[in-house]
Amino acid sequence: MDEHEQQQTFDEWLARHRGLIFKVVRAYAFTPHDQDDLFQEIITQVWNSIPQFRGSSAVTTWLYRVALNTALAWMRRERRNRDRTQALDGSELVLETPTRAPSPRLDWLYEQIARLDHVDRSLTLLLLDGLSYREMAETLGITESNVGVKLNRIKAHFIKQSQENTTYEL
């Protein structure tokens, strides 16, 4: 694959699926600087992954795999570099947050997702974006029955939290 083809694929994937990357960014990074850093890391890894994509899975599954792997690796690294990262908070950011109507329910959902551990957070994103059990199992590298058990627990947790919480117009 030459660089031109790689660039075309990259543009096409980002045009269609950038929302997926934004969701991972918002679920794993919480300050504007961290979100920007994680976004840059993910798109760099997406670019690097293009020559390895053989079409054996859907593009969304592939992108989730790359984005979640990158986010988990970024979190492990970011924790060690927290002091350095905080010192860079004044630098210019690539990601811009548009002015949008407030969505307390969505904010609440992201807040709940952020409280989960890394593994459950990944599974929740895949679940909410409608990936099949097989796709989730492939992305995480675990069995479908393991996915099923975990998802039942996560769903029950979210429903319980939404019933207990009334401050977000739930």
Added chain:
Amino acid sequence: MNFEELKGVWDSQDKEPLYVVPQTALHELVRQRRDDEHRKTAVRHAIETIVNAVAGLVTLVLAGCLAWGDPAWLATFSWLKASVSPWDAAALFLAGVAWLFCAAYMWSARRRQIQREENLAQSIRGDLERALAHVAFRIRIARDIVWWGLIPAWFAAGLFVLVLFRLQQAPSWAYWVIALLMVGTFVTIQWWQHYAIRKFYEPRRRELESLRAKLTNPEA
């Protein structure tokens, strides 16, 4: 809310993007970031390897000059105060080989690491396994570097200095100063490697193992 309602809340964000990204900046961004990563790796790689390789080559050339150089020509060097023996050349030759061995070891260790990092993991579990293998590799390197990286270089530097001091007829205290410096460096690096294992690598390995357990255990 039931789960379908939660899904509806989640899907609502697809109508309006969470962020805006200037499309034209993306290619430049990816290019810069990749170049930066490659440059950093290349510089680290180059420094570790080239310093040892250059030291090795210079020492071998010096050994060659002492072994086969015209005695009249060697006599023109004012710093050569003692007569050159075959043992001086042999010691320098040994030091040069040891330095080149260190360069080759550093180069191959770095290549193996780069190759591992270039292969994309096929799943999150695969990525975790790779990260664990990487930490194990760092721990092994931190332990082995004393034997395969530090001691040969230390031995080479020792021989080099010893031969130069003998040829210059340096006073005995100079030998003691150098011996103390070398022992001090050796002990400091040894201590640092053990500290790095205890402080950074072992906690990281435990964290990764706990994440893997969490991933593979359905009830976790």
